[in-house]
Amino acid sequence: MRAAVAAITVAALGAGTLWWGTDGLRALTSETVRRLDIAAAPRLLPDAALYDQTGARLHLADYRGAPVVLEFVYTTCPDICLSLGTAFEQLDEALPDAARLLSISFDPADDTERLGWFAERYDAKAPRWRVAGVADTDTRAALLARAGVVVIPDGYGGFVHNAGLYLVDAEGRLTAVFDLEDVAAVAAALGDHAD
Amino acid sequence: MAGALIVLALAPPVSAWLTARLVTHILGQYLLLVVAGALIGSMLGGRVRAAWTAAPSFLMALFALGFWLLPRWIDAALIDPVAATAKAATLVLLAGMPLGWGWAQAGPVLRGFVVANAASMLLIMGWLQQAVPQRLCNAYLIGDQRALGLGFPVLAAGLPASVLLFAWTKPGTAVGGIAR
Numbered sequence: 001m002r003a004a005v006a007a008i009t010v011a012a013l014g015a016g017t018l019w020w021g022t023d024g025l026r027a028l029t030s031e032t033v034r035r036l037d038i039a040a041a042p043r044l045l046p047d048a049a050l051y052d053q054t055g056a057r058l059h060l061a062d063y064r065g066a067p068v069v070l071e072f073v074y075t076t077c078p079d080i081c082l083s084l085g086t087a088f089e090q091l092d093e094a095l096p097d098a099a100r101l102l103s104i105s106f107d108p109a110d111d112t113e114r115l116g117w118f119a120e121r122y123d124a125k126a127p128r129w130r131v132a133g134v135a136d137t138d139t140r141a142a143l144l145a146r147a148g149v150v151v152i153p154d155g156y157g158g159f160v161h162n163a164g165l166y167l168v169d170a171e172g173r174l175t176a177v178f179d180l181e182d183v184a185a186v187a188a189a190l191g192d193h194a195d
Numbered sequence: 196m197a198g199a200l201i202v203l204a205l206a207p208p209v210s211a212w213l214t215a216r217l218v219t220h221i222l223g224q225y226l227l228l229v230v231a232g233a234l235i236g237s238m239l240g241g242r243v244r245a246a247w248t249a250a251p252s253f254l255m256a257l258f259a260l261g262f263w264l265l266p267r268w269i270d271a272a273l274i275d276p277v278a279a280t281a282k283a284a285t286l287v288l289l290a291g292m293p294l295g296w297g298w299a300q301a302g303p304v305l306r307g308f309v310v311a312n313a314a315s316m317l318l319i320m321g322w323l324q325q326a327v328p329q330r331l332c333n334a335y336l337i338g339d340q341r342a343l344g345l346g347f348p349v350l351a352a353g354l355p356a357s358v359l360l361f362a363w364t365k366p367g368t369a370v371g372g373i374a375r
Contacts, residue, residue, distance in 0.1 A: 002247050003247035003248070003249075003250055003251065006247070006248065006250075006251035007250050007251045007254055009251070010251045010254045010255045010258070011254055011258075013258075014254065014255065014257070014258025014259075014261075015258075017258060017262060018258065018261065018262060021262055021265060021267075021268060022265065022267075027267060028265055028266060028267060028331075029266045029267050029270075029331055029332070029333075030266065030267045030270040030271065030332070030333050031333055032267070033267050150333040150334060152334065152335075152336065154336060155336070160330070160336055160337075162330075162333050
């Protein structure tokens with residue numbers, strides 16, 4: 001009898017802990033946790049000095065006043081960033097003219113020339129779609145940390161990173177992260193923000 | 196011995212090396228901490244007879260291990276010192292010690308059940324790590340995930356083999372617990 005009571009008590013405590021540790025069985029991975037956290041409490045992104053594919057200097061804060069869609073890439077990425085580029089290409093066609101797209105490279109080696117290669121591949125034209133690098137190392141790290149972007153070396157000179165389409169509102173707050181296949185959802189959410 | 200295993204698992208240079216890869220994180224650091232706790236639990240359990248505590252102890256170890264095998268908490272323990280401390284403490288106290296204690300209290304049927312279940316769960320987890328196309332942990336490469344997917348079946352085979360070997364070589368000790 002006491003074995004059964006003890007087992008039930010342990011099971012109840014264990015199940016409760018797992019329930020807490022998975023946000024009610026909704027989040028088993030840190031990627032899901034990140035998305036739920038951002039949706040529940042939008043994060044103000046730090047301002048960052050940027051340089052784009054044309055060599056122009058600008059700031060992330062310059063985008064405040066209207067919503068913008070971000071993605072984080074590196075220009076020599078052989079796989080996931082190509083899919084991100086394609087997703088932005090689709091958004092470029094689907095979104096109204098006033099909408100803005102910003103591909104931010106986290107690779108410090110991505111200079112204006114390399115940003116230009118990436119832009120050329122997708123016919124990205126500023127100011128509609130900027131492909132930008134972050135000028136300062138500390139700011140780049142702060143921006144990635146705030147957005148929850150984890151970049152790790154892949155052992156072959158490239159990087160592995162969590163990918164997504166990031167919706168930033170007119171106040172500069174990151175409000176949602178979408179799968180890169182969810183282009184329609186991004187377009188719909190951007191429409192909601194613009195209203 | 197248990198203290199040495201804990202120091203080995205958590206000493207900064209070794210810990211950094213172990214946690215650099217998913218497979219060494221789980222099958223190295225986790226295993227060292229759990230075995231350390233199991234040694235303590237087995238020693239304590241060998242002094243007291245409380246057979247009714249065996250099943251609840253195994254259940255506690257199952258939940259503690261299940262929690263720290265969730266990808267989000269594997270990631271969290273790498274970047275959050277509080278999570279890292281909680282991981283080390285609970286793997287010793289709530290996973291390893293109950294395993295050692297429960298093993299000392301359990302009879303042969305329950306022991307066999309636990310080993311068979313642990314081996315089958317390890318096989319399933321190994322298959323999952325191989326089959327899931329996405330990276331489950333943000334901090335590790337997909338190749339690390341696949342390596343862990345190979346490591347789990349090795350552990351699944353090694354666990355019953357080591358129990359049988361121990362029982363064969365020390366039949367009177369009931370594998371570190373109370374002689375029955």
